[in-house]
Amino acid sequence: MQFKIRTSPFFNSSNSVRSIMLQVLLALIPGTLVMTYFFGWGILFNIVLSVFFAVSLEALALLIRKRPVLVFLGDFSAIVTGWLFALSLPPLIPWWIVLVGIFFAIIIAKQLYGGLGYNPFNPAMVGFAVLIISFPLEMGLWLKATSFAEQSFGFIDSLRIVFGANMSPDWDAITMPTPLDAVKTGLLTGMDYTEIVRKSRYLSDSFSNTWMWSGLAFAAGGIWLLYKKIIHWQIPVALLLSLLFFSVVFHLYSPQHYASPVLHMLSGATMLGAFFIATDPVSASTTPLGKLIYGAGIGVFIYIIRVWGSYPDAMAFSVLIMNMAVPMIDYYTQPRVLGHKRKVDL
Amino acid sequence: MTSRKLWRFHGGVHPPFHKEESNQLASEFAGIPAQLVIPMQQHIGEAAEAVVKAGDKVYKGQKIAVADHHGISANIHAPTSGKISAIEERVLPHPSGLPGLCIVLDSDGKDDWGDCKLTPYSDYQNTEVSELLQRIRESGIVGLGGAAFPTAVKVSGSLNKAVSTLIINGAECEPYITCDDRLMRERSAEIIEGIKILQYMIDPQECLIGIEDNKPEAIEAMSKACETEENIEVVTIPTIYPSGGEKQLIKILTGKEVPAGGLPLDIGILGQNVATVYSIYQAVVKGIPLISRLLTVTGNGIQRPQNFEVLNGTPISYLAERAGGYTKMAEYLIMGGPMMGFALRDDHIPVVKASNCTLFVSSTVLNESNSAYPDQPTLPCIRCGKCMDACPLNLLPQQLYWHIRARDFERAESHNLKDCIECGACSYVCPSHIPLVNYYRFAKGEIREQTETQEKARRARQRHEFLEFRKAREKREREEKRAAHKAALQKKKQAAAKARAATNGAAGDASDSKADAIKAAMQRVKAKKQARAQQAKKQTKEQTKPTKDAPGINK
Numbered sequence: 034m035q036f037k038i039r040t041s042p043f044f045n046s047s048n049s050v051r052s053i054m055l056q057v058l059l060a061l062i063p064g065t066l067v068m069t070y071f072f073g074w075g076i077l078f079n080i081v082l083s084v085f086f087a088v089s090l091e092a093l094a095l096l097i098r099k100r101p102v103l104v105f106l107g108d109f110s111a112i113v114t115g116w117l118f119a120l121s122l123p124p125l126i127p128w129w130i131v132l133v134g135i136f137f138a139i140i141i142a143k144q145l146y147g148g149l150g151y152n153p154f155n156p157a158m159v160g161f162a163v164l165i166i167s168f169p170l171e172m173g174l175w176l177k178a179t180s181f182a183e184q185s186f187g188f189i190d191s192l193r194i195v196f197g198a199n200m201s202p203d204w205d206a207i208t209m210p211t212p213l214d215a216v217k218t219g220l221l222t223g224m225d226y227t228e229i230v231r232k233s234r235y236l237s238d239s240f241s242n243t244w245m246w247s248g249l250a251f252a253a254g255g256i257w258l259l260y261k262k263i264i265h266w267q268i269p270v271a272l273l274l275s276l277l278f279f280s281v282v283f284h285l286y287s288p289q290h291y292a293s294p295v296l297h298m299l300s301g302a303t304m305l306g307a308f309f310i311a312t313d314p315v316s317a318s319t320t321p322l323g324k325l326i327y328g329a330g331i332g333v334f335i336y337i338i339r340v341w342g343s344y345p346d347a348m349a350f351s352v353l354i355m356n357m358a359v360p361m362i363d364y365y366t367q368p369r370v371l372g373h374k375r376k377v378d379l
Numbered sequence: 380m381t382s383r384k385l386w387r388f389h390g391g392v393h394p395p396f397h398k399e400e401s402n403q404l405a406s407e408f409a410g411i412p413a414q415l416v417i418p419m420q421q422h423i424g425e426a427a428e429a430v431v432k433a434g435d436k437v438y439k440g441q442k443i444a445v446a447d448h449h450g451i452s453a454n455i456h457a458p459t460s461g462k463i464s465a466i467e468e469r470v471l472p473h474p475s476g477l478p479g480l481c482i483v484l485d486s487d488g489k490d491d492w493g494d495c496k497l498t499p500y501s502d503y504q505n506t507e508v509s510e511l512l513q514r515i516r517e518s519g520i521v522g523l524g525g526a527a528f529p530t531a532v533k534v535s536g537s538l539n540k541a542v543s544t545l546i547i548n549g550a551e552c553e554p555y556i557t558c559d560d561r562l563m564r565e566r567s568a569e570i571i572e573g574i575k576i577l578q579y580m581i582d583p584q585e586c587l588i589g590i591e592d593n594k595p596e597a598i599e600a601m602s603k604a605c606e607t608e609e610n611i612e613v614v615t616i617p618t619i620y621p622s623g624g625e626k627q628l629i630k631i632l633t634g635k636e637v638p639a640g641g642l643p644l645d646i647g648i649l650g651q652n653v654a655t656v657y658s659i660y661q662a663v664v665k666g667i668p669l670i671s672r673l674l675t676v677t678g679n680g681i682q683r684p685q686n687f688e689v690l691n692g693t694p695i696s697y698l699a700e701r702a703g704g705y706t707k708m709a710e711y712l713i714m715g716g717p718m719m720g721f722a723l724r725d726d727h728i729p730v731v732k733a734s735n736c737t738l739f740v741s742s743t744v745l746n747e748s749n750s751a752y753p754d755q756p757t758l759p760c761i762r763c764g765k766c767m768d769a770c771p772l773n774l775l776p777q778q779l780y781w782h783i784r785a786r787d788f789e790r791a792e793s794h795n796l797k798d799c800i801e802c803g804a805c806s807y808v809c810p811s812h813i814p815l816v817n818y819y820r821f822a823k824g825e826i827r828e829q830t831e832t833q834e835k836a837r838r839a840r841q842r843h844e845f846l847e848f849r850k851a852r853e854k855r856e857r858e859e860k861r862a863a864h865k866a867a868l869q870k871k872k873q874a875a876a877k878a879r880a881a882t883n884g885a886a887g888d889a890s891d892s893k894a895d896a897i898k899a900a901m902q903r904v905k906a907k908k909q910a911r912a913q914q915a916k917k918q919t920k921e922q923t924k925p926t927k928d929a930p931g932i933n934k
Contacts, residue, residue, distance in 0.1 A: 034696070034705065034726050036712040040474075040817055042803030043717040043745045044394045044554070045752035048810035050761055104756045150759030150811075265764065314763040319777060363778065370795045371389065371626060371772045372639040 050149075054109035056263050057309065060254035061116055064305060067250040068120065071243035072176050073184035074191035075124020080116055082128055082195070086135040087115030094144035110149050114138055117309060118157040121302060121349070122164075123175045125186070125194045130168055134160035154356045155316045158349040165344065177209040178235070178243035212236050212244055212300045213345040216292045225289035236296070248304035255308025267324035268317060268331075269307040275332030276303065283340070291340065302348035303335070310348060316356045323359075323366035330355045383614055386634040388627045389773040391619040392804045394554050394718065395747065398593060401677035402557035406565060406686040409674075409701050411459050415484040415692035418471050419444055421731035422521040423528045424451030429482055435463045438493030440668055443482055446516070446529070453529040453732075454519035458670040458690035460493070461486040472714050472728045474721035481729075484692065497666035508538065508580050511663060518662035519732075520669045524548055524623070524652030525715065527733035530659070533651075536644055537581045543647035544633055545583040547574060547656060549590040549597065550616065550623035553716030556736040558673040559653050561686040563590070563597035567604035570653055573660030574611055581649060586611045587632050588653070593618040620718060621802040625650050627771050639798055654735075674730060676702040680709025680739025689730055695737050696726040708741035717745060718803045749812075758811035766805035766815060772798050776805040776815050783822040788829065791822050799823075 069076045091111040095102045118138055122131065138160030146152045165172050176185075185207055186194065194202060210218065212235045219229035230236040235244065258264045276297055283291035297303065302310070311317060311331050318327035331351045338347030420426040425447035437443055437457040446452035464485045468478040497514065500506050516531035547570075551559040563570065574586055588605075590598050592615045605611040616622055616631050626637045628650065635646050643650050651659075654672060661667045670691050677684035682703025689698065695712065699705060713720040715736055730737065746752045766776035774795055782790040796819060805815045879896070 034699075034709070036722065036724055036726070037710050037742075038722045038724055039711070039753060040814065041713075041715075041717070041719055041721060042394075042806050042816065043711070043713060043720070043722075043740075044803075044807055045746065045749040045812060046392070046394075046808050047748040048765060048808055049749070049812070050758050050810045053761075053763065053810055101756065104758070108758055110761075148759065150761045262768075315761050317762075319762050319764050319767065320775065367775060367778075367794065368767075368773050370639065370774055370798050371630070372636045372641070372798070373795065 050108045050110070053263055054113050056258065056261055057113050058109070058116060060258045060263075061120070061251075061309065063254050064247050064251035065116075065120065067247040068243070070181045071178035071247070072124040073181065073186060074188050075126075075176065075186075075195070076119075078191060078195050079119040079122045079124065079126065079131065082131045083119035083122075083135055084112050084115035086132050087111040087118070087139050090135060090139040091144065094140055095148070098144065098148070100148065105149060108149060111139060114143070114156045117305075118160050120305060121157070121161045123172060125176065125191060126171055126174070127197055128195050130164060130171055133167070134164045136160075137163040150315055152315055153359070155310060155313050155352050157313075158310060158352045161349045162353060165349065173210075173214065174204055174208045175211050175214075176207055178241065209234070211345065212242065212296060213339065216296065217339075217345040220290065220292075226292055227289065242299075244301065245299040248299040251304040251308060255304065258308065258312075264308065264312040264314075265321070265324055267321055268312050268328035271325040271328030272307045272311055272332040272335075273298065273303070275329040276335055277332075279333065279336040283336075297336065297339070301339075301346035306331075306335075306348035306352065311352055311355075316352075316359065318359050318362045318366070320363055320366040320368055322368070323362040326362050326366065327355050327359065330358065383612070384634075385614070385616060385632070386630055388622075388630040388771050390768060390770045390804060391621065391627075392769050392807050393618075394620055394807060396593060396618070397555045397677070398557050398560070400679075401555070401675050401684040401686060402560050402594075404683075404685045406558075406561045406673055406688055409687035409689045409693060409698055411486050411488060411490060411690065412693050412697040413486060414464070414694070415458055415461075415486060415690060416469050416694065416729040417443070417455060417458070417482045417484060417692035418469070418729070418731055419455065419480045419482070420471070421455070421527060421691075421733060422451075422453045423526060424453070425449060426480065427452055427455050427519075429466050429480070431463050431466075431482065433463050433465050437461065437463060437484065438495045439490055440492055440495035440497075440670060442495075442517075442519075442668075443484075446519075451529055451532050453521050453531075454517060454668070455482075455691075456495075456519055456668040456670050457484060458692055459484070459486045460489050460491040470725065470728055472723065472731055472734060476724060497662070497668065499666040500663050503576055503663050504579055511576065511580055512538070514662055515659055518658070518668035520655065520658045520662060521732050522652055523654035523658065523672055523732065523735070525719075525733055525735065527731075530651070530655055533649070534577070534580065536642075537649045540644055541647055542581045542583040542644070542649050543585070544649075545574070545577060545581065545586040546629060546632055546643075546648060546650045547586065547588040547653055548623060548625070548628055548650055549588055549594075549601065549653040550628055551594070552591060552618070552620045552623035553718055553720075553736075554620070555677050555738050556675050556716050557677070558675045558686050558735050560594045560597050561675075562654055562657060562673045563594070564600045566657060567597075567600040569660045570601070570657050571604045571608065571611065572664060573656035573658075574605075575608070576659055576663050577649075577651065577656065578610065583649065588613045589616050589622075589628050589632050590614070591616055591618040591622060620804065621771055621800070624771060624800055624802060626800075639795070669732060672732065672734075674698070674734055675736040676739075677736065678709075678713075678738045678740035679744050680706055680711070680741060682706055689734075691732055692729045694727055694729050695723070698730070698737060699726060699739065705739060708744070709739040710741045711739070711745065713738040713740065718807070719801065752812060753814070755812060757813050760811055760813060763810060765808040765810060769804040769808045771802060771804060772800065774799060779822075780813065780815055780818055783818045786825075788822055788826050792826060796822055796826070 088111050092102050095105050138156040142154050142156040142159035143152045215233045216229055235242045259266055277294055280294035280297040284293050318324050334351035334354055335347045338344055338350055427444035427446055429444045431437060431443045439457055439460045441457045442454055443457045444455040446454050462485050465483040469481040471479045512535055520530040521527040549559055549563055588601055598613055598615055602613045621627055629637060629643055629648055637643050638645055658669045671688055673686055674689045675686050676698050685702055712723045712726055714723055760777050762777055770776055779791050779794050779796055799819050801816050803816050
């Protein structure tokens with residue numbers, strides 16, 4: 034009798050890129066809901082638009098590159114990129130700015146480098162970095178956080194703002210600086226930290242500090258990812274610890290001039306970045322020790338740029354900087370192989 | 380069975396194990412097929428050499444092929460009595476599907492030992508160790524855990540070394556395979572006796588039998604069998620693939636690591652599979668060479684999965700029949716298990732000493748965790764690191780993969796490619812479904828070929844360099860000779876001149892002696908002329924003869 038032929042191993046686990054990406058998306062839901070609760074429809078619009086643009090541009094690029102479109106769309110990586118990118122945008126940002134960012138994320142940072150698995154830089158962060166440099170004003174317009182019911186714009190109004198249809202709100206009246214923004218400008222204008230905290234609604238009343246709540250919600254999603262073994266613990270732990278370390282040291286040194294560690298840990302993109310962005314496997318370090326170095330490096334750069342740089346937050350730049358170091362980190366941090374003494378010939 | 384500190388090796392996976400399908404029934408003798416096909420190469424090393432010819436009648440247990448005495452090799456014995464019908468190329472149970480030399484034996488059904496049974500050593504404790512080693516060598520025993528390394532070579536290497544731990548491998552971590560499980564349940568006393576023979580021979584400080592905890596019956600049977608043995612301990616180890624890998628099992632039981640490129644003996648450890656130990660018992664105590672073994676016939680492609688005592692060279696089709704025949708699900712025939720085994724196209728191929736399982740299985744079962752495998756498209760590596768987490772050697776499979784894809788074999792080697800045991804754990808967990816092990820096999824083959832070519836080139840260069848060196852040396856020697864000759868001549872001249880000057884000075888009468896000297900010289904010249912004339916005559920005669928000293932060297 035004749036039999037079929039193939040090579041070992043004949044078994045394959047149920048792991049797939051799609052299931053990994055799906056679980057990442059699931060883990061993003063709590064944080065996304067919290068942000069939507071505080072900022073309204075704009076957050077959801079950002080996500081829908083980003084994902085739509087990301088998938089469309091990915092399909093277009095795959096067609097041009099003559100790659101199997103459905104196979105690669107089915108890996109859901111474009112959806113994850115679009116979603117993560119959207120979460121870094123302020124609500125009600127014009128649709129075309131979203132498109133510009135996604136274009137850089139998907140086309141320039143991902144597909145031009147060869148698509149899934151070949152991008153040295155985190156695509157969502159490339160898109161974000163382009164926007165924060167090109168459109169700093171629009172990227173700073175964060176609505177005042179209120180409960181969902183008290184949102185100043187309903188579904189239709191929000192839609193009209195996003196698409197620029199005869200709807201131009203008085204931005205000064207409806208936006209409010211983010212905590213990191215408030216601290217940055219406050220310190221620059223010579224206020225001391227306690228005064229800034231007193232003046233900022235977010236910081237003085239922690240219950241209304243939407244950033245803190247969404248940070249905690251993202252952390253919860255991230256811990257679930259850890260539990261499901263989708264991400265390794267090293268990057269988030271090293272990132273958070275190094276950021277915590279520097280913020281504690283400097284805050285103790287001078288509480289008036291350096292923001293509290295709590296602000297650094299639970300503001301801006303810290304939690305989202307630590308669990309979802311820095312852990313992007315393609316552009317991150319892969320070895321256990323390398324991941325620790327990579328994560329810690331991002332934490333250090335976040336602190337440096339937030340405190341002494343000209344941007345209030347720094348997740349994107351820190352991740353991109355450390356992306357550059359990944360090949361070297363990986364080479365010098367190879368784990369010790371069973372039966373070997375040394376790790377790598379330097 | 381005691382609680383004992385165990386260590387963990389890095390990584391490992393938990394594939395579906397499918398052990399119950401074949402470990403429920405007691406093992407049976409499969410029977411004597413009409414024809415046995417016995418390959419000459421069924422062990423690591425050099426092929427054995429046939430010492431029978433077509434037409435010969437052989438007895439059961441008769442040596443039909445001898446180990447190549449130049450290198451590592453093993454004898455092969457007739458599994459039953461009968462007539463050699465041919466010695467020819469047949470397809471081997473090998474992933475390549477290539478043919479190799481086999482002895483074809485038509486059995487006569489009598490299963491007649493003649494006088495070929497070896498004398499049993501009933502009292503091996505009072506037998507010379509060298510004699511027991513010779514018996515193991517004579518009996519053609521090889522490692523039955525899969526590698527088929529000649530056991531005598533392995534044991535003899537441990538005789539002059541201090542062995543602290545003898546590790547008996549009963550882990551059987553590969554899915555589907557249960558022959559060691561059944562062997563331990565059914566023949567535990569014989570296995571323990573085999574262990575005692577090894578203990579007598581190599582005198583280890585301790586002996587550990589490692590068995591995975593998914594084989595409680597085997598653990599119980601073995602523990603019972605060695606209850607009275609002080610120096611043998613059954614150790615239950617967690618079920619995780621590949622705990623049965625030699626280096627992995629050593630790590631689990633002792634915490635020690637076999638140095639890369641080295642042997643367990645380098646750290647005072649000798650490992651033997653339970654089935655190998657059983658064959659040692661058979662050879663020493665019963666005088667039966669390695670002509671049969673326990674083998675698992677299993678999978679949803681077979682009616683009645685079971686373990687069989689199988690004669691070396693039995694065709695797989697015969698075994699399938701003995702196990703009730705095929706079901707409709709028999710799509711694949713896998714020799715070995717689903718993680719490290721290889722697929723065969725045809726069931727006329729025989730089983731050999733190293734065969735522990737023939738698995739008949741459908742793709743639906745193989746793909747139960749991932750229905751689309753392996754037809755689904757392979758996605759690019761996303762560097763998720765799951766392969767790294769699974770690797771039992773702590774290699775970086777995805778880095779190896781990148782370097783091999785770029786054909787940077789040097790970099791792959793510097794990432795320790797050659798430590799890879801091809802266990803398949805990385806491919807198993809890969810979410811992009813990249814056939815990683817295939818890349819490693821490919822790269823190892825390429826590197827082997829490269830080193831061979833390099834070796835050839837190196838040897839050619841060496842030869843060339845030596846030729847050049849020899850030419851230069853000869854030239855130098857000739858010149859030295861010539862120079863020495865010249866110097867000698869000059870010395871002679873000088874000496875003669877000096878002597879002349881001296882005699883002249885001494886006589887005081889220069890003109891007289893001068894005249895005398897001229898006269899003498901004239902006479903010498905005359906004599907020389909005469910001699911030359913005579914020689915010339917001689918030479919003209921001899922010119923017809925070829926000369927022996929060819930002037931070829933004077934280039």
